Amino acid sequence: MSSPDLTFRRLLACLIVVAVVLLGVVALALRNEGRAVAAADWVNHTHALRAEAAGILSSLREAEGALRTYLLTGDPRDQADYRAAFSDLAEHVDVAKALARPAPADASQIARLEERLVKRADLARELIRVRQGGAPEELRALLAADAGGEAVREIGRRVDRFREEQAQLLTERDRAAYLQAQTTRWTVLCALVLDLLLLAGAAWLIRDDLQARRRAAAALRLANEQLESRVRERTAELSAANTALKAQSLEDRWARLALEHQLHYNHLIIDAVSELAIVVTKNLNISRINPAVGHLSGLAAAALVDRPLAALVKLAGAAASDDLLARALKEGRDLREQSAVLTDSAGRHHSLVLNFFPLRDSDKVVGGVVTLRLPPAPAA
Known part of the structure; x- marks a missing residue:
C-alpha cells in the first residue's frame, strides 16, 4: 500500500509533466504561428515581386508597340499611349526595386534589368526626337541599327528566369512549410498522446490510492470491530471477575468474622x-x-x-x-x-x-x- 504522501508526489509529478508538455505545445504553436505569419508575408512579397516582374515585361512590350505605332503614324493619341506605357514601366521598375531591396540577389537582378530598360528608354527618346525633328533618313537608320526585338526578348528571358527562380523559392518554401506542418502535427499528436497517457497514469494513481484508502478503511473497520469485540469480552471477563471478587470478598469477610468468633470462643474456652x-x-x-x-x-x-x-x-x-x-x-x-x-x-x-x-x-x-x-x- 502506497502512502498518501507518495501518491500525492507521483500525481503532482504527472501534473507537472502534463503542464510542461502543454506549455511546450503552446510555445511550439506560437512559434509556428510566427513562422506562418512570416512565411505568409514572404509568400505575398514573392508573389508581388513576380507580379511586378511580369508587369515590367508586359509594360515593356506595350511601350515598344505604342512607340512603333507612333513612329509610323505620328498621331498624338499614339504618343499619349506610349508615354503612358513607359510611365507604367517606370512604376513597375520602382515597385520591383522596392520589393527586391531586402534580398540582395533579387535586388542585383532587378538592377541589371533596370540597366537594360534604361537603355531601351534612352533609345526610345532618341527615336522620338528624330521623329519629331523630321529626319526620315536618320530615323530609318536608327531603326535599322536597333535590334529591338532581340533586346526585348533578352529582357523577357531575364524576367522569365527571375520569375522561375522566385517560383522555385515558393516551391521550396511550400515544401518546408509542409514539412514544418507535418512536424508540428506529429509533435502535437505525440504531446497529446503523452498527455493522455500521463492523465491516464494520474487517474490510475488516484484509483489506486482510493482503493488503498478503501482497503485501509476496511482494515481499520475490521480492527475496530475486533477491538470492540475484545473490549466486550474483556469487559465481560472483568465484570465476571468483579462479581467473583465481590463474592470472594464477602466469603473472606464471613470467614474472617467466623475466625474472629472462633478465636473469641477459643479465648473464652481457654479462660474458662x-x-x-x-x-x-x-x-x-x-x-x-x-x-x-x-x-x-x-x-x-x-x-x-x-x-x-x-x-x-x-x-x-x-x-x-x-x-x-x-x-x-x-x-x-x-x-x-x-x-x-x-x-x-x-x-x-x-x-x-x-x-x-x-x-x-x-x-x-x-x-x-x-x-x-x-x-x-x-x-x-
Missing part, C-alpha cells in the same frame, strides 16, 4: 479452663495465658507475654537438664504427665503436672500449648 494454660511460640516464649496462670503466679498477662517459659515454669528433676520441651517442640510431639515447678511473684515454688501439645499450621510446628495442674493428693 480451670487448669493453667500457657500458649508458647516456637522459641518457647509466652504469647498468652489464661486467668488461672495469673491467679497462681500473681503476675499479670502483660508481665508474662514475650518472656521465656523457663522464667515461669521449669521441668523438675532430670527432665529440666534434658530440655524436653525444646526437643518436643522441635520434633512436634506431645509431652504428658511431666513434673514441673512454677515460681510465683513472691518466689514460692508450686509443684505441678505439665502436659505439652504442639500447634501446627500446614504440617509445620509454629508453637505449642502448655497445661499445668496440681498433682493428685497421696492416698491415706
Whole structure:
C-alpha cells in the first residue's frame, strides 16, 4: 500500500509533466504561428515581386508597340499611349526595386534589368526626337541599327528566369512549410498522446490510492470491530471477575468474622479452663495465658507475654537438664504427665503436672500449648 504522501508526489509529478508538455505545445504553436505569419508575408512579397516582374515585361512590350505605332503614324493619341506605357514601366521598375531591396540577389537582378530598360528608354527618346525633328533618313537608320526585338526578348528571358527562380523559392518554401506542418502535427499528436497517457497514469494513481484508502478503511473497520469485540469480552471477563471478587470478598469477610468468633470462643474456652494454660511460640516464649496462670503466679498477662517459659515454669528433676520441651517442640510431639515447678511473684515454688501439645499450621510446628495442674493428693 502506497502512502498518501507518495501518491500525492507521483500525481503532482504527472501534473507537472502534463503542464510542461502543454506549455511546450503552446510555445511550439506560437512559434509556428510566427513562422506562418512570416512565411505568409514572404509568400505575398514573392508573389508581388513576380507580379511586378511580369508587369515590367508586359509594360515593356506595350511601350515598344505604342512607340512603333507612333513612329509610323505620328498621331498624338499614339504618343499619349506610349508615354503612358513607359510611365507604367517606370512604376513597375520602382515597385520591383522596392520589393527586391531586402534580398540582395533579387535586388542585383532587378538592377541589371533596370540597366537594360534604361537603355531601351534612352533609345526610345532618341527615336522620338528624330521623329519629331523630321529626319526620315536618320530615323530609318536608327531603326535599322536597333535590334529591338532581340533586346526585348533578352529582357523577357531575364524576367522569365527571375520569375522561375522566385517560383522555385515558393516551391521550396511550400515544401518546408509542409514539412514544418507535418512536424508540428506529429509533435502535437505525440504531446497529446503523452498527455493522455500521463492523465491516464494520474487517474490510475488516484484509483489506486482510493482503493488503498478503501482497503485501509476496511482494515481499520475490521480492527475496530475486533477491538470492540475484545473490549466486550474483556469487559465481560472483568465484570465476571468483579462479581467473583465481590463474592470472594464477602466469603473472606464471613470467614474472617467466623475466625474472629472462633478465636473469641477459643479465648473464652481457654479462660474458662480451670487448669493453667500457657500458649508458647516456637522459641518457647509466652504469647498468652489464661486467668488461672495469673491467679497462681500473681503476675499479670502483660508481665508474662514475650518472656521465656523457663522464667515461669521449669521441668523438675532430670527432665529440666534434658530440655524436653525444646526437643518436643522441635520434633512436634506431645509431652504428658511431666513434673514441673512454677515460681510465683513472691518466689514460692508450686509443684505441678505439665502436659505439652504442639500447634501446627500446614504440617509445620509454629508453637505449642502448655497445661499445668496440681498433682493428685497421696492416698491415706
